[in-house]
Amino acid sequence: MLKEECGIFGVWGCEKAAEMVFLGLFALQHRGQESAGIISARGRKFFSVKGAGLASEVFTSSNLKSLKGDMAIGHVRYSTSARTSRENIQPLSADFQNISIAVAHNGNIPRAKKRKEKLEKEGTVFSTGSDTEIIIKMLAREKGEWIHRLKRVGDELKGAFSLVMMLPGKLIAARDPFGFRPLCLGRKGDAFFVSSESCAFNLIGAEYIRDIKPGEILTIDRTGIKSLYMEKQVERQCIFELIYFSRPDSIVFSQSVYSARLEMGRELAREKKAEADLVMPVPDSANIQALGYSKESGVPLEFGFIRSHYVGRTFIEPQQRIRDFRTRIKHSPIKDVLKGKRVILIDDSIVRGTTSRKLVKLIREVGAKEISLFIASPPIKFPCFYGIDTPVRKHLLANRMNTDEIRKFLGVDDLYYLSLEGLLNSCRKTGYCLACFTGDYVL
Ligand code: SF4
Known part of the structure; x- marks a missing residue:
């Protein structure tokens, strides 16, 4: 992250x-x-x-x-x-x-x-x-x-x-x-x-x-x-506050974070339809986007992962070694929900892809039949120079692979990213920094 x-x-x-x-x-x-x-x-x-x-x-x-x-x-x-x-x-x-x-x-x-x-x-x-x-x-x-x-x-x-x-x-x-x-x-x-x-x-x-x-x-x-x-x-408000950083019960940039995330999920469902038995979020960061996808598509929402609340948000840990350990203990898949099912997994974004890959593996291990991974924001191709600690460009998955290569790397049957237009429609306002998607830096 x-x-x-x-x-x-x-x-x-x-x-x-x-x-x-x-x-x-x-x-x-x-x-x-x-x-x-x-x-x-x-x-x-x-x-x-x-x-x-x-x-x-x-x-x-x-x-x-x-x-x-x-x-x-x-x-x-x-x-x-x-x-x-x-x-x-x-x-x-x-x-x-x-x-x-x-x-x-x-x-x-x-x-x-x-x-x-x-x-x-x-x-x-x-x-x-x-x-x-x-x-x-x-x-x-x-x-x-x-x-x-x-x-x-x-x-x-x-x-x-x-x-x-x-x-x-x-x-x-x-x-x-x-x-x-x-x-x-x-x-x-x-x-x-x-x-x-x-x-x-x-x-x-x-x-x-x-x-x-x-x-x-x-x-x-x-x-x-x-x-x-x-x-x-010119206003350049960090759109990642709405995608991920801010809490959903906050109003940020004069709009509800919850409503923006719900709309991201709805936009995703309008852009990418799929035959599936269930849609599930990577908890907790994509909960609301998954709800939006479910509401718009009619695919039932289930919780296939239980998240441990006794570890911090993975990305906040500064050392790779601790981060790896925490990713493994953080999400536990529920076999009864996932076995034999065609699953749509919703996440808010992919940075290095290491966490997504591990999560997909966990879902496979409990017997899911098919896994589609849909991301409620566009591919992150560029680092941030405005106070967000992103990896260098070559460590950003979408910078070094195209979508099909990423799909294979993550081990999913289908992969889709929300378009930039879809993301902006969800936020219903102009004036955002989009540099990590577009490389258009203002400073
Ligand atoms: S580059 Fe991305 S993370 Fe950095 S301020 Fe802009 S939108 Fe936010």
């Missing part, structure tokens, strides 16, 4: 803000499982707890009590740009001209190494390997109001990022001008929340208000909410 980047969450004006952030991070855990951190603020004083592991492992009732104040930001991390070590765990904070700032960031900084070298030549000292520190140091170099500093830095970076930033009394949320990574605004009473995905608002009983717009820098403080915009660019 493609590898996720991170999840960010921020709270302004809420008693026990850190507890709300903890719940928010819990809901965003699927976006990163390597580390978690929260920094809270009471007046000018900041408090921090960070550690390796899941949010539920890092935070305890006692360390949450130490995170005082009515404002806080948090982060769950999958390492894309720097090795996993304590100093790289976000949010990062710095003291500067008598104030503290803290930043949690999701995405990547283009030409990060060169930017860092340039700053170092100018005398800037770095204490972490994180891209986030580059943003902090670039902000520190600028002059004037922080929101204007962030605009100038955002215009210069032109990256693929969303971030939340905290200053005494002020929460700032920003999305890059292309809008690659998601970020939305929520409210509960007088308190405001920002989150990578709206599913976190459901958990804390907050209301989803709207997406932060591409290029928007939104400030929340005692005077209310203000917005400033970076230089306008």
Whole structure:
């Protein structure tokens, strides 16, 4: 699978803000499982707890009590740009001209190494390997109001990022001008929340208000909410948020992830009909697409795999050895459902193909008569340079084989990918990045 980047969450004006952030991070855990951190603020004083592991492992009732104040930001991390070590765990904070700032960031900084070298030549000292520190140091170099500093830095970076930033009394949320990574605004009473995905608002009983717009820098403080915009660019929102990354109970890019996935399955059924006894998903990531396929085609939906919920999402593990092990223990086929049956297996995407091949083998072993594999997105032929940790081009299955070669490699009787047009019809809106399908890079 493609590898996720991170999840960010921020709270302004809420008693026990850190507890709300903890719940928010819990809901965003699927976006990163390597580390978690929260920094809270009471007046000018900041408090921090960070550690390796899941949010539920890092935070305890006692360390949450130490995170005082009515404002806080948090982060769950999958390492894309720097090795996993304590100093790289976000949010990062710095003291500067008598104030503290803290930043949690999701995405990547283009030409990060060169930017860092340039700053170092100018005398800037770095204490972490994180891209986030580059943003902090670039902000520190600028002059004037922080929101204007962030605009100038955002215009210069032109990256693929969303971030939340905290200053005494002020929460700032920003999305890059292309809008690659998601970020939305929520409210509960007088308190405001920002989150990578709206599913976190459901958990804390907050209301989803709207997406932060591409290029928007939104400030929340005692005077209310203000917005400033970076230089306008053509929108390139990551369509993989709708295909796979985001939770189906989220609203992302102003649309329901669940509805988009259901429609992907329906489109797939309209494009590719097949005689079969049952349709089944690769759980859980293709559950809704398989439901859509079943509804549209009339082929009954069954669950031929039981997924273990005691291992993380396969792709989030950074080492190949662990990933292989986890794939094998994650899915268990049900013989009673599959034996002697013509099966349509639905998956959301194929990256290297190693997991799909193993799953097909498992279905064969329990006696399925025929296996068709239908993918609810087009072939991934190109790597991502916008914060998603994809394999290099030559390791992408669809980059080195045509569809029939892939079919043979995976050991299926039939293989079909949803067309790009079908995918876009499912999302009912323009303004997406499709670079991993088309190779059309904007940066
Ligand atoms: S290249 Fe693919 S994964 Fe990367 S931002 Fe674009 S759509 Fe998303």
